[in-house]
Amino acid sequence: MTGFIAALTEAWSELRIHKTRILLALIGVALSVAALTTVVGLGNMAREAMVQGQEQQSGRPATLSVELYPEGGQLEQASVQTALEAVAERYAVAHSSLKLSTNVPFQFPDGVVPTETLVVDAAYGIMRRVDMVQGAWFAEQDQDRLAPAVIVNQAFYQRLGNPDLRTAPTVQIFQDRPVTAAIVGVQRNDWPEAMPRAMILAAHYDRTIAAEALSMPPAMELWVPEDIAEPLTQAISADLRAQFPTASVNVFRSDYAAFGDPFAPTQLVVGGIAGLVLLLGAVGLLNISMVTVRYRVREIGIRRSFGATSGRIFFGVMLESVVATFVAGVAGVMLAIAVVKSPWVQEQVAAGLSELPPFPLEAALIGLGAATAVGALAGLVPALVAVRVKVIDAIRY
Amino acid sequence: MISPQPNPADEPLVELNQVTRTVRLSDDQSLDILRGVDLSIRAGDHLSIVGRSGSGKSTLLNILGLLDLPSAGEMRFAGQPVASMSEKRRAVARGASVGFIFQQFNLLPGRTALENVMTPLLYARGRQFWRREQLAAEMLDRVGLADRMREKPHKLSGGEQQRVAIARALVRSPKLILADEPTGALDVETGQAVMALLDGVALESGAALVTITHDPTVAGLAHRHFRLQDGRLHVGVLAA
Structure with a gap:
């Protein structure tokens, strides 16, 4: 337990120390998550509008x-x-x-x-x-x-x-x-x-x-x-x-879904676009993470000399990435909620909707889950690099 | 300076028996950096190791600090054969029992002196982890930096940075302190002050201190003197 809390403390401390660099790196992730969540949210709202229209027409x-x-x-x-x-x-x-x-x-x-x-x-x-x-x-x-x-x-x-x-x-x-x-x-x-x-x-x-x-x-x-x-x-x-x-x-x-969900292909296209947006954000983050780890090789060596195990170094680098992207995810989701719930956007996407759906929880969860997954994936490669660092060489780096 | 003599009855903290370290070069040839090194270090020992650049001093220090492993020969750390210890066990033993002091201080940039000294305690457990801030502050007080603990490394002088590094090396009360050219980046006067401090703090804690140095004055502070030449360790010679 102490080990986990210590790793979390260490990760948070790293985020705090490198806040400017991390902030810049995470803007991309936050925007990607915001885009993903907005697309899913708007897609959901547009789908709801179409469904309501169809239900009025055919039940x-x-x-x-x-x-x-x-x-x-x-x-x-x-x-x-x-x-x-x-x-x-x-x-x-x-x-x-x-x-x-x-x-x-x-x-x-x-x-x-x-x-x-x-x-x-x-x-x-x-x-x-x-x-x-x-x-x-x-x-x-x-x-x-x-x-x-x-x-x-x-x-x-x-x-x-x-x-x-x-x-x-x-x-x-x-x-x-x-x-x-x-x-x-x-x-x-x-x-x-x-x-x-x-x-x-x-x-x-x-x-x-x-x-x-x-x-x-x-x-x-x-x-x-x-x-x-x-x-x-x-x-x-x-x-x-x-x-x-x-x-x-x-x-x-006689209802619109009698022969299957007619909106499934649309949903698939929207999901594909959202996934692509997120992938671009992930690649950007991975790039920055790799550069960051190379910059921190000496620091990793010093930590190893104090008794940090390779598992702890791996976990620390991963956790930093996951904690950071989770925070970016929260920011992205909040931005997406602001966009999706804006009256102007709702008017454009779901004009005439009798029941405006609430912001889809599913979109928020997808956004947060995707951010965390991107963090884990973008942290994995640098974490493996960090573990392979030779302590003796790293200290002299 | 009065110093306690090691008790011969004590179990050696580190014991090297015919240790050799060989590295493979890019042209597939091998180079013996250390050859048949015998060394025994006990609690309270103060050793100096001198030698030319490339003589294997840092390699020996890395082996003593469990950062590297011998290619041949036997090494025991706190009675345990190092060859049978896993990487994780060696890391845990290193964190709990070894304190490193580097020539270039190696303080973590962007962190205050206090945060730097707290860093090794992040890898400790129980009381040491939960009381890390208090322990780090006490240690900085011991090295005379109580009023500088919120400063970041770039705001500290070389002597102050090395004192922070000493506080960081000692904060987990190690049994073995390994100092690699601790005064190499300092002027003579500051170097002497830093060595006096290191010697004093090691003495107080009863830890063994191994100093690698080019400086005969620094080496002269030790009780036992060694010289590394062509990978072989010679006893009792001060001149580098």
Whole structure:
């Protein structure tokens, strides 16, 4: 124990004595680590932005889509809905949503416009990361409203004249029996030129939308753990085929990761660039370490004459390098955090991200681990050189 | 100067029996630097070794200090045959029992006098390691540098630097002090003062002192005198 503490004390003392030279040498390492950590951090953030976008478009991994199509006969809307809801309950799926796309005639100030409307359950908001810009996503109590709750996109809201949400604005559904719906939230447009779009709860659709508007039976989305997605697909398929022998049952993974992680190649390229940056830093450090050891040959000889064993000399040179690069690594990681967390950088990399991820711990650990590994590698060669120093020659050096 | 005589009954600290050191030259020939050297050193001994440049003085000193090994012959250190000691054991024994003083002082640059004297204690264990600063300060006080301990070598005179080197050599209370031309880089007056100090401190501690020198005055301070010529050690001759 004393030996380890003594070696640590010695290493720290060496760093203190040669602080200017070491500082200059370590600037390269600190910058390399900062570059590596920043690339990993920004890569992670960009990936998160892409993942969130994909999850909004196609659902989180693993999302199972369940669809039934009539084959030759008729499929009754209500029985399909009941069967789908029973499936979610039977397989204890925590997040499931009915999904039915239709056109609903909403009354805008400039006239009635058939508007693309999605019938969903409350879980859909979480499953699809629905990004709200005003108001809130459907709550449990919205099912009990007399006037059906509706969430509209920004284009819809704008066309309505941007009424103040605090005044509980309503919108008319223009059909044989007009219905007044209450706007509870505004969703971000999917793209800049998006058309008006609305969402209503499945619990309300039978009293909101005229039956003739519903040409297709409802589908369902289930958010399930990835490891059971495959057996669940098989089981649900078999289950529904048994219930609807004349229908075509289609159960499949519809999320972006259905055929593997599409971001893996990008991640690999980013990692490769980061590794290259670090390698350059390591070569620079190794170069400086070699020069340093040659400069310290006499000192090593003197230490050996005082009783320093070759193991201690090896450990000391290694430790100096590792301690120094670890300190440089900490500085590099702090710099990287400052860069990655800067609002301007976040705006450039992850614009429109609904949930900004925290600085990835993984990037910080990779940065620190890489710095330490570089220190160990860059210290290894000089340490071997130091051990091979002939004491007698070194003292006279 | 009153000095204690070594007790013949004591176990020799270092014993060389027909020691030879041969080096291989670049043209594949061999050169005997030391030939059949016999020497016995006991606690409290004070030896001087004189000889021309290239006579093998430093090689003998390196062998005595466990920095080098004989090519032939037998050497015992504290009763142990050196040939059977591992490199690590020799390093540990060297740290615990041998103190080196070099002609060019060999102080570590950039460190204060105190840090230089503390350096050997970094390789000690237990109390010596944990109390290294106090021990180093006490030793610097003993060599008269209590008020200069925070100075770095380049701010010290030659005599002061050699006193720091003496303090560093003695801080682990070695049994054997090996001084290689300790006054070689000093003027006569400073050299005498440094030797008086070294002699006094060695005497106080009861350590054996081996001095390699060209200076007959310095050699005259020793109790036993040796001369190296052509790799052979001759007893009792002062003139170099």
